[in-house]
Amino acid sequence: MKQARIEIARAYDELGSDGGTRFLVDRMWPRGVKKESLQVEAWLRDVAPSTELRRWFDHDPARWETFTERYCAELDANPAAWQPIVDAAKHGRVTLLFGARDREHNQAVVLRDYLARKLAHH
Template sequence: MGTVHVARVYDRASLPEGRRFLVERLWPRGVRREDLELDGWVRDVAPSTELRRWFGHDPDRWEEFRRRYTAELDAAPGAWRPLRDAARAGPVVLLSSARDEERNSAVALRDYLLAHR
């Protein structure tokens, strides 16, 4: 399996090489669609609206968020398998708009994909 990177959509000038996928349910604020070079927008792999709102990027809820998000991913393999398959062919960049670069859904998704090689 190739490398799976996580990057912020707002850091377009320094994005790693690889196929780029937006893994957010909502389009990032302040980003024009024509300015973001994507290989795909994979909305269905993002956490549910309920889970995203519950988490609210609260660091104290991170571990429980990961557990709940993993359960959502386990229940929807059709959503994440295309990303895993792309990563098998080469490097992949999971793009998100989260401010916290260590505790966000793209990081949890990367870890999940790497565990499901």
Template sequence: MIQIKRAYLPAEPADGARFLVDRLWPRGIKKEDLPLQEWLKDVAPSNELRHWFHHDPERWPEFRTRYRAELAEHPETWQPLLELARHHTVTLVYAGKDPLHNNALVLQEFLEHKISPRKS
């Protein structure tokens, strides 16, 4: 199972293995205060894409397309998450304020599709 959770919410046992999937560390949180399995900077959107998106909901559809393309080009960044999620609960931790427009949501959808691709 793959979940997403904002970095500013408390960790819970149901989170399973927690991975920060942002390129930048969440503001105002000390590294020792954020329980994580690992910080996966390289699975986050590129700096160029992150700057272009700038959390603009109007750019969301294009952001999703571009981020998925980046992920497809670099399977080494997400393959370990995929393998872990096949057998364990994984929580993708993100810092953004918008729960409907963030990279963790795109990554979650991308990985879930890899686990159980939908038939057309």
């Protein structure tokens, strides 16, 4: 088994061909981005935070810690949503694509760290 590597990238960035398996992890498709340009394995809407949690967070860094806790609880309750990412990561590099402007405070950061912990325990 290869070393699992999960990375994140903004859907609006120039994406090279070395990103491994790509998953879009936003509930909504990034505005103005063509589907062909992302070259995603899958669009995993259900792995994104719930609409209620996303609206509450509103990309406010002051709410980051609580957002992280609540989102991890949602992930704990829905392992089928993130299992395709774990399965792909067991075979090589995975890139989680997100649309948010803030590169440090978004669901892909939380998801990457959450899945890294899951993979470390297996």
